[in-house]
Amino acid sequence: MPRIGAPITLGRFDGSSFNDEFFALAKKAAQKSPFRVFRLGAIIVDRKGRLISSGCCGGEHANSHFKYFYFKRFPGKSMHAEMDAIGKIPSENVLSALRSRPMLDLLRNARIYVYRLTEANAPGNSRPCKDICWPILKKLELRDAVYIYKIDGEPYIAREYF
Ligand SMILES: [Zn+2]
Incomplete structure (x- = not known):
């Protein structure tokens, strides 16, 4: 089915429908980053709206094989x-992410929320x-990303299709 509409939509920070419980969780994940300046948190939600995973930059959550090949x-x-x-x-195929192959069905049409705290x-x-x-x-076939986009110092919430 073809996608209709703009690939990116921007909404007000507070009133956006994307400013939901998962966006709040992404902020919480960002607070867990050990970094000071770049604190990012990410939340992945599957196509049925179920929380799959969360992470933060500088995080040590990824499994050791994944970390080895990532670095x-x-x-x-x-x-x-x-x-x-x-x-x-948790997937035997987690390394396929780094080989840019789809990871089972799990991530197809999933959404990732990314929040940064300055x-x-x-x-x-x-x-x-x-x-x-x-x-x-994109290779993992996620559907879209919800993230913060600032214009003239004001934050907005962007939703962009991969
Ligand atoms: Zn990155």
Whole structure:
């Protein structure tokens, strides 16, 4: 079925329908990051609205095999929140995420919420990064991402299809 409408929608920060319980959980996940400036949290919700996984940047939640291959493939990078969440999903196929193959059916049409807290505890831009996370999440066939997008210093909530 073709998608109708814009690939990105922007809504007010407080009134957006995407500012829901999962968005709040993504904020909580961001608070768990050991980092000071870049604190991101990610929440993955399946197509039926069930919470699948959560993670934070610099998190140590991903399973050890996933972490090994992640740091091998992205040397010098920290663990990104989205990948922390992907890498802790209990699945024999979790490594296929790094090989950019779909992981079973689990993530198909799922949604990822990404929240960033700045050093001043304010919402910060949190679109999944274009170098690591976006391409992997797209290959994993997630449907869309909900993240913070700032315009002239004001935060908005963006929903973008992969
Ligand atoms: Zn990333």
